[in-house]
Amino acid sequence: MECNFPLLTFITFVPLVGAALVLFLNRKSQELLRWVAIIFMVIDLIGCLAVYSLFDPTSAAVQLAEKQVWVKSWGISYFLGVDGISLWLVMLTGLFGPICILASWKDITVRVKEFLICMLVMQTGMVGVFLALDLFLFYVFWELMLIPMYLLIGMWGNPARRLYAAIKFVLYTVVGSLLMLVAILVLYYMAGHASGTYTFDLMKLYEFPVPLSAQMLMFLAFFLAFAIKVPMFPFHTWLPDAHTEAPTVGSVILAAVLLKMGTYGFVRFAIPLFPNAALDAAWWIGILALIGIVYGAWVAMVQVDVKRLVAFSSVSHLGFVMLGMFAFTVQGLQGSILQMINHGLSTGALFLIVGMIYERRHTRLIAEFGGISKVMPLYAVFFMIFTLSSIGLPGLNGFVGEFLILLGTFKVAPWYAVIGASGVIFAAVYMLWMFQRVMFGEVTNPKNLPLKDLSVREACVLAPIVVFCVWIGVYPSTFLKPMEPSVKALLSQVEKKKAVVLELDKLGKNQKLSDLSPAISVSGRNLRAEADLTE
C-alpha cells in the first residue's frame, strides 16, 4: 500500500507540537500539562507502531522516505527515512517517551511546564537523529538534543553538583560534534568537487569513495564525536557525573536513547562513509572497547551509590556494542544493534528502579539499604528481572545480544572475544553483589521498614519494558529479521567501497587531502576553485 501521509515527519514533529501546546497552557494546572504531554507521547508511539507495520522486513532499502529541498544552493535537503538499522532505535525512543513522562509524574514537581517542554523537544530531536538521512539535517537534530538535556540535568538535577555535570556534558559533546562538522564540510566539498554535484544527501555521499589519504582524519573527527557520545573509554568521564546528577528521567533518557546516538552514528555514518579507515581502526577501537568493558565493570564493582554503579555498567555494556560492531561480521553487527536496544531497555529500567527507591528514601547508597525485598516484594521482582537482563541471563534480552556479539567477534578475533566474555562474568559479580546487599538479608535500617511497595503507576511504567526484555530473550527473530537485510547490505557495501578506494588509490587518480590544504599561491587556487564552479 502506498502511503502518502508523511508518517516519519509526523512521528518526528508530533512531540514538538505538543511542546508548543504546553507552552501556551497555564503552568498552574500541572495535571493537565502532564496529560497533554503524555497524550502526545502516546500519539508518537502509535505513529512509531504504524511505521513498524508499514516496514517491509525483507528489504534493505530505505523505506517511507520523505525528501524536500531545504537549501537548494547548498544541496541541503530535508530527507527522512527508516531502514533495518534505525527501525528499532526509533521504536525504542517511541516507547520511552510515554514511560518517561509517566515515571516523572510524582518525581518532578517544580517547573513542570519547562520540564515537559524539554522532554517533548528532546523526543523530536532523538527521533530526528535516527531518521535523518541528510548530514546537515542530522547535525541539526544532533545539536538540538543538547539543549533540553543540558536543562534537564541543570534544572532538575541533584543540587550539589548539577551545574558542573551539566556544563561538562555540554562541553564534551560540543567539542566532538563541532569537529565532526568540519569533517562533514570537508566531505561535502570533496564529494562535490569530484562528482560535480554538491550535496549533503547521505545516500549520494555513500557512493563517493573518499580518498585513502583523507579517510583516516575524517574518520577520526566522526569517531571523536560518536565516541564521546557512546561513551567509549577514555571519553567516558562525563557519563558518571551526568548520570549521577541528572534527575531519574534524565538518566533514563540518557541511557536508553542518547548514548545510542553515538553507536548509531558509527553504523550509519562513520563506518559506511569511511570504510577503509574504519577497518584499519578496528583493532584499536576493539582494544578501547575491551578496556571499556573490563574497566567499566571493575569500577562499577566498587561503587557505593547504586546509580553510579549502573552508570559504570553502561560503560561496560556499550563496550560490547562497540566490540561487536567493529568485528565486521553479520552476527557481530546484528548483536551490536540488538544490544543497543537491550541496553536501552535494561539500563533504562534500572535507572527507573533506582529512581523509585530514591523517591522513597532520598538516598542511593547501597549501605543504607538491605532486606528491601521483604518490604517491597513487587519491586524486588522487577529489580531482579532487570538485573538478570543486564547480566545477560539466557532467556532474557541481554543474553542474545552479548552472545551474538561474542560469536561475531570470535570468528575474526578470538582473543578479543575471550577478554570480552570476562565482562559478562564481572557484570554478574557487580550486579548480583549489589542486588544481594540492597534486597536480601534482614532489614537492618529501621528507615526502610515503612517503605511502600510499587504503586499501579510505577508498575505500569516497568511492565512494558519487562515484556520486551522477555520477548527479545525468548524469540529474538522478531527483532533480528527486519535488521538482517540492512546489516548485510551495509557489510557488503563496506567491502565494495573499500575495494573501490584501494583500486583508485593504486591508480593514483585520487584527489589527495593536500589538494584541500592551503597551497602556496592563494589567489591561484581561488581561481582554480572558481574555474571548477563554472565547469
Place this chain on the structure above:
Amino acid sequence: MTLPDINLGGILPALVLCITGVVLMIVGLFLTWQRLAISMAISLAGILVAFAANAPLRLLHESAFSGMVALDPYSWFLNWMILLAAALTVLMSVKYFSDEGLDLYEYFVLLLFASAGMMFMVSGTHLLVIFVGLETLSISIYVLAGCLPANVKSKESALKYLILGGFSSAIFLYGAALLYGTAGSLALADLAKFFHSGTIAPTAKVGMGLLLIGFAFKAAAVPFHMWTPDVYEGAPTPLTGFMAVGVKAAAFAAFVRVFFGALPELQASWSQILWLVAVLTMILGNFAALVQENIKRMLAYSSIAHAGYILVGMVGGGDAGASGVLYYLLAYTFTNLGAFAVVALVGRKGEANNMLDDYRGLARTHPALAVAMSVFIFSLAGIPPTAGFMGKFSIFYAAVKAGHVWLVVIGVLTSAASVFYYFRVLMKMYMEAPEREPAPLQFGAGTVIALVVALVGVLYIGIFPKTYLDLALMSVQPLF
C-alpha cells in the same frame, strides 16, 4: 570645466537619513512634550523612507559621482541591514533614555548621522568617500558613547574611543596616501587596474597593511581590539548593541569591498595576514570572554570573537566567502541587537544590573524574556536551528572550500570554548536563584517590538536561510 555627474537619486537613502537628522535637530528644539517618543517617531519615519529609497539599488549595477559611489546590490544589502540595525536601536533606546531621565533628542540625530556615514562607507568605491563615511560614523559614535552625563564610565568610554579611533583613522588615511602615491588614484577600480597590470611596489604593500589596520580597528580584531571592552561597557546599552552590529557591519563591508574589489592581486599577502589575525581574534576573544563577570564586557569579547569568525570568511575568499560574511553580519545583527535589548531591559535604571549574577532566576520571574535571551545565546554560540549557526556554517564552508581546513578546526574549537561562557548566562537564568528578589522589570513598547523582531529574525533566517543566502550571494557578485 566639466561638472561631475551628480546622481542624488543614487545616494537617496543616506540623504534621507541626513535630512531627517537635520529636521529632527530643529524640531527637537521646540518640543516640550514627549520629546523622546516624537523623536523616535520621526527617526523611524526617516528610516522607513530610506528603506523605500534603498529598494531600487537592488537591480542597479552603476556608479555615481564619477565612480565614487557604487549603486549595486552590495550597497543595497548592507544599506538595509544598517537601516534594520538603526531601527531596532531606535526602538529600544526610548525606554532606556526615559528610564535614565534624559530627554536626549540629539541621540537620535546622531544615530541617524552615524547610519548615513555607514551607508557611505559601504557604498563608497573611492577611498576618500570611504574615509569620509568612516569619520562621519566615528565622530557621531564618539559623542554618543559619552552621552550619559552622570556616568564616569561613559565619559571614559567616549574619550578612549576618540583617542584610539583618531589614531586608527590617521593610520587608515596614511595607508590611502601610500596607495595613492603608488597607483596615482584612490578609486578602487583604478587601483585594481593598476595592480593588475604592473608590478607591485613595496609601498603598495605597506599601504595595504595600514588600511588593514584601520579596518581591523573598527571591526575590533586582535591586536587592535583593546578599546572594545571598555568602550562597550561604558556606552549606553542600546548604543553598545548598535556599535557591535552596525559599526562592525560597515567596517567589514568596506573591508571586503576594498580588499576583494581593489586589491585581489595582493590577496596572497593579505590573506595570510588575515589568517593570523583571525586565529588570534578567535582565540583571544573567546578565552577572554570566559572570565568576564559583567555581561556587557562578556558580549564585547564575544563581539571580538565574532569578528574573528567573519575574518575566517574573508580568508576563505571567493563569492562563497564574501556572501558568507554578509549572511553572518545579518544573522549577527538580529542576534546581537536582541541580546543587547535584553541587557538593556535587565540593566534597569543607571545600568545597575549588568553583572552575570543579575540574571539569576530570570527564568522564574520573566520566563518569556529568558526564552528570548536563550535563543539569542544559542545563536551567538552557533547552535542550530538559529541564524548564528547558519552564519557560522556558511563562513566555515567558504574556508573549507578554499582549503583552510585547519583554520576551520581552530574556529570550531574556539567556538566550543565559547559555549562555556554563553551557557553560563543560561545557567544563571535557569538554574540559580537570586539572593534577593530583584525589582520587577519595566517593559517599554519599543523594546518589546525590537525584541520580537530580533527573535523572529533569528529563528526565521536560521530555519529558512535559503532566501537570504541567495540574496547575499547575489549581492556580492559586483565585487568579482
